[in-house]
Structure formats: C-alpha cells, structure tokens
Amino acid sequence: MMRKTGINIVTIKAFSKLRTPLMALGAVTLAASTVPFVPAVAQNGAPTTAAPGNPLGLPDNVTLLGDVSPNERSATAVVNGYVITGTDIEQRVKLVTNASEAEVSDEELQRLRSQVLRNLIDETIKIQAAQAQEIGVEQAQIEQTYSQLAAQNFGQEANAMDEYLESIGSSSNALKRQIEGELAWENLIRRNISPFVNVAAEEVTGVLERLEASRGTEEYRLGEIYLSANDENREAVLQNMQRIVEQLQQGGSFVAYARQFSEASTAIQGGDTGFLRLATLPQAMADAALQMQPGQLVGPIAIPGGYTIMYLIDKRRILTADPRDSVLSLKQISLDLPQGISEADANTKVAEFGTYVQSLRGCSDAENATAAIGASVVSNPQIQVRQLPEQLQTILLNMQVGQATPPFGTAQDGVRVLVLCGRDDPEDDGAPTFQSVMNSIEEERINKRAQRYLRDLRNDAYIEYN
Template identity: 30%
Template sequence: MRFQRYLTGVAIAALLAGSAVAQTAPQQPAAAGTLNPAAEQAPPAAPAPAPQFQMADGVLATVNDSVITGFDLSQRMLLLIAMTQVQPTPENIPAIQQEALNALIDERLQLQELANYEDLKVTDEEVNQEIAAMAQEVGATPEAYLSYLEAGGIRPQTLREQVRTQIGWQQLVGGRFQGRARVSKGAVDAALRQLSEAATKKQYLIGEVYIEASRVGGQQAAMNGAAQLVQQMVQGAPFQAVAQQFSAAPSASRGGDAGWVVAGTVNPILQAAMDQLEVGQLSRPIAVEGGVYIIYMRDKRDGAAASLVQLKQVMIEMPETATEAEVAAAAQRLEALRPQLTCDTMLQRATSEQGLLGADLGEADVQNLTPQFQQVARSAAVGTISTPVRTPLGLHLVAVCGRRAGGVEAPDPRAVENQLFRQNLANLARRYMRDLRADALIEYRQ
C-alpha cells in the first residue's frame, strides 16, 4: 500500500493546497501541451462543489450475488475524481464512469474471494492506521483528511471500504503467491547481463498510461478517453495519480513508472514517439493494437561511451601467405573443437592439444579491438564461442565471457531481484483477477 498511499497523498495534498500539482520535469515545448509548472503554495481553499451526476437509481449491476447501485457508482466516481484531480466534463464523464464501474466490479470480486479465507480479516485498526498514514503524508490529521473528502460529497465509509479491500487483497496475493513469485539466481543473472548490455544503448525514463480498449468499449472510446486525460494532465492533474487510477499497464500500481526503457525493445510506434519527446513532455494519445498509450518523458540518457568485454581465444597460428587449403583445414579443426569449448575450459583445452594456442585477453574496450574481433564482441551473446575468425596472425575462436558498460555503475543484484519479484507478484495478481472475472456472473441493468 505504501506507494499507492503516496500517490493518493499527492493528489489530496494538492486539493488541500487549493492548487494543481505539476509533473516533476522541466518545462519544455510541448508535444501535447506543456505540463504545468508547480504552482506556488497557496492557502487552503474551500473545496469545489461536488460534481453532479445523473445516475440511475437502484441496481446498476450484479457481480455474482453482490449488487452495485447508482449510489455506489457515484461515490466511486467522486473518489476517483478527488484522487486524480481529473475535472469532470461532458466529454470525460463516460470514461470516469466506466473506470469507476470496472473498479467496483473488481472490488466486489476481491471481497467475495477474501470471504473464502476466514483467517484473513482486516481490522478497523489496520484501516485507521492506513488512513492516518495517508493523512500524515499530506500534513493533515485523519479527521481533516476525511472531512475534506466529505465536503466534496464523498462518504468516509467509501474510502474506508476501498482501503479495507486493498489491504486484504494485497495480503491474500502476497500470502498465496509469494513462493511462486520468488526469483531464481539464473533469472537475476540474466537480468543483470541484459542491464549491462543495455547500458550502451540509448535509454528513456518514462511514465506510461495504457487505456485497454476492451475495458472501455472499443478503440475509439480508448482514444477519446486518452485525449481527455492528456488534456486534464496538461491542465495540472498529477500524472502518477491518473496512471494509478486509469492505466491498465502493470506499472499502474507504481503510478505509471515504467523505469528506464532501452531503445529498440518496445513497439516501433512507441519508439518513434519517445524519439520525438523531450524531457518533461507528454505525448498525444498513441494508438497501438488493443489500446492507447500516453507517454510522459521523465528523462533520457545516451548509452555509455565505452562497451567493455572480457575475451578469451583459441587460435591456430597461420601466416597471411597460407594457402586456401591450409586455412580451410584449420577452420575445419576449430569448427570440430568449438562445440566442446566454454569460457571455463577453452584455455585448458588449448594447452592440451598440439598446434593450438590459448589466451585470456582480459577486459577491453570494444573500440580498441582489431576490426575482426569487434564484430564478435558487439554481437555475440555472453558465454558463446565465435566461428573461426581470420586475422593476419592466424585463425581464432573468440569467446565473449563478459560484457559491461564502461563508467556505468553496476546494478545492485538485490535491487534487481526485488524488482523481478514485484513484477512476478503483480503478474500473478492480474492473472488471478482475470480468472475471477472469467468465472463470475456479471450482469448489467439498464
């Protein structure tokens, strides 16, 4: 709950201050309109009147044996607006309503699933502690915090119910899937290798909002909703809070924080948009298959200037004047030997066979290698052995035994492991929710 609590606090702090919270990036010429700079701290202002919704009375939907009423939906819409600072307009009310209804359906399914675990009970004290922590982070007492929401038409019980369900659901997911979400050493090592290799490429620190078409009524509805969100964020709605409430991307729980994205690893349509955005800019809606993205460019960095590789080799000495037949025979011998070699065994093997020379070339900048070795060093995966490489000195098998970016701090293995664990847990939780929805009887009343 900690990060979500912070995001909620950001939005409510802005409400209590009577001013919009800006995105934390330099102001730049806009791709979709410049994000507003942070407003000066203002004295607390009176809350805006609660928006009026023309909601149908009675039951709007049933989720198995649980009902969602028009009052439930209007309360959740008011809370969604308060948390995101997205101002209701005739154009965006349908999107807010749909998002609030989806959230209520998920919450009803979560409550029904929690009821199957009698030993998992969230106490009033746990709820009070969470709300107190939310209030403390914006410099308010719990009473003032809830009173402000109530002045905007939101019952305190609405927030308490949502907090209670979120605490219980996180406890259930954590307890049920913690073992399955654990990360193997091999997965951590692979991620560390990928990070080291990616450090030489251009990278983008982005925030993302993904509107899934199937959840909002189709691709055009997703485009319209995304356009409204862009407009609201340009006018001051905090990106993180909007992402948390509206985004269907895995990063939604982190306020849309997608971290550093490596050039060439994303959808080409998104890549093109990221190339055009300057730091501090918000993209226009970007249509992709299945939905629409909004990208916020938080930072950019070029790849490290130096790419360092650890190389070992086995070679057959051969002058430049060697005949084609001699080169072919040497190549055939090395090709037969290659499947038997690894970075750990190749030097020992070279010393045990006549006519072979082995050498540990150590760590070197790729740019300082001979042209014949540069291609292998840049393209070969760590731990692989090249095909025979011809140089003026002879014929070589080159092993890439390590790669890292020069001048870049090595990633912390524990931090990488924790990140992978959180990703695994989030993926398992989403799959859990999809299964609950697939098995549920959900009926909508007109």
C-alpha cells in the same frame, strides 16, 4: 512494464489540494436540503389520514419535502450479492475529478463513472475472494493505513482529512473501502502467487551482464495510460484516448487518470513504469520517448494490442552518476511586493533587491536580509537538484558555494533568490545487486500472474447490472 503491486490510494497531484490549493483526495456524504416543515397534504388538497392499524401513524400518501433522493442509494451493480450503489460511484469519481484543474464535461463524467464502476466491481471481487480464503483485512489495519495517509497530508490534524473528503463530495468510507480492496489484493497475491514464482540465478547474472554492457546509455522513467483495442472497438478506444489527452492537457491529473483508466499493470502506481531501457518498449513507444523531454505528454500512440499515452517523468544514464542527484544546502531570500504596486515601482524594488543580493559575501550574510531589506529567509539544508524547477537546475549546478541565483518571481508571489550554501555530489552508480535484480524479475512475474488471477476471479463472479 510490470511493476510491484502497491496501495492504490491517491495521486500525488490529487493530494496536492488537501492542505493547500495543491492537494486533492475526495470524499463527502451529501446532506439533505434543509426545508421548512409543512403539514402533508394529499393531491386533492385534503389532509391525509393514517392507515388503520399503522403503528407509526403514517399517512397513506406521503409528501416528501426537499430533494427526493439527496443520498441516492439505487444499486448499479450487484457482485455476488454485494450492492454497489450510485453513491459509491459518485464518491469515488470525486477522487479523480477533484484532482483535475479543468472542468470535466458531462460526457467525460459519464465515461469516468463507467470506469469507476468496473474498478469497484474488481475491488469487491478481491475483497470477497480474500474473505472466502479467511485472509480478509482487519478493520484495525484499514484504520491504521487511513490514519497514516491522513498524517502524511495533514500532520497532527487527525480529523482534517475527514472534513476535506466531505468538502469535495466524497467520504472517508469511500477511501477506506479502496484501502481495503488494495490490502485484500496484497493478501491474495502473498498467499496464491508469490510463493510459486521462482527466478534462476542464471537469469539474474544475464541481466547484470546486459546492464554493464549498457553503462552510460540512457534509460527513461515514463508514465503510461494503456487501453487495449481490437478490430471491432479500435475507433471507439482511439476516441476515448483522445478525450483523455484533452483532459490531461487542460490540467487533469495523469496519475489519477492512469489509476482509473489504464489497463497496464502500472495503473496501480499511477502509470509510473520506473526507469527502463527503450529496448524493452514497443518500437513506437521507444521512437516517441527518444524525442521527448521531461514533462512532455504524447499520444495516443498505436502499439501492439491497443493504444498508449506517454508522459516522460525523467531520464538518466545507466550506471552513471547524475549531477541532478546532488544534494544542495540552500537559503531562500524572499521579498514580498505590496499589493497593487505599479510596474515602475515593482521594477525599482526588484532592482534594489538584485543589488542587495549581489553584495552578499556568502550564506552567512543571507540572514541579514531580514533587517536590511525586510526580506524573509528560509533554509533548506537537504534538497536534491532534481526536486527543483528545471529552469533552476542548470543554474545551480554551475554555481559555486556562496553564490546566488538571479532573482525570479512575480508581482503577486514576490521576488526571491536561492543562495547555495553547500553541495554533496553523488557517487558513481554501481551495478544493482544480485538480490535487487532478482526481486525486480520476481515482481514482474508476480504482476503478470496477478492479472491472470484477477481475470479468473472475474469469470467466476456472479454480477448483475442495473
């Protein structure tokens, strides 16, 4: 389950709270409380006086106004001389907790802080190693990556991500530091590992032959969170995993938790294994996956070396076209219901809407819905079936061009239908190319060596904990 190393920046679910209530990243510097100024007074009530020779005229005894430490800078670890502060940890924790739909308990927060500290230590070690080898990351590259990320989530609003990060209790600097760590790691792998990984042609040919023999069998795309365990800590690790499952079931972001907690190489992709065959998994994981449906979470499952939590993202048949890869052209007709409408009136409007939809003679008629019933019409000429809610996928795959789905929605969100205006079916999937298989094998080997390389860097680092 080794995957290609990539930029560990944010989770899909996390960013779902960026622009709307569906995106979340994290970063804000805490501002000191505003308090009225009063003369400093010593404990005995007498005004304090400046010490002789004090160039700033500061009193011997200072009375602080407001919060004593609004921007805490106490060190929690020092890595080869680089200080990691409590503020660094808290701002990074916000990247995870803000992605959770449920309130995070104090116990969970403490556990998360410990994991974030470990991540920050690794991140610092990577940055320092790259700088020592004179392949450190240029500030311009960090800024470019940050700007690209902001553009993906906020469009042309250049400062919107800065403001958002501050609004949730983190900062742009926290995210930029994370970007620097990932880019530095890429540089280290590119110099010290990738050039020394080789794959023989016979290995690639063998994989292609096995794939052809497996044509039509299912492969699974999983999310995984793995923690190692031994006889001494097995019970504690199991309890830890059970708490993670509870948080995920309450709405926590699987991607965020995988990135911060998982010890598998897939942590960098938020736990995403990509599509794989069950034969490549430990038996306990394979047995569980067979019983799962997309969107289902199971675990913790005991496997050799520790425990894993599994989330089934998707499944498909090897080298076989999947109807859900069909690309549809759709028109969505939406009718908002008045706020506070009674159930009876709502049912009447839904029935009228349904009658109108049944009278449509194809996509060309859909545009008339605005004038006819006051509905809004939105076109999407290219959307893959698998991108739609699962309840609608089967309905749309069984529809003919010009037909509409049954009405769906709620009184709050309004009622809507999708009209099918076109469909491009996928071609049969051929076997992967020789080069793509070779790249996949290389990536797996690179990731294994990268894990060992990071372990060696940790062993050589001088770390002080406070």
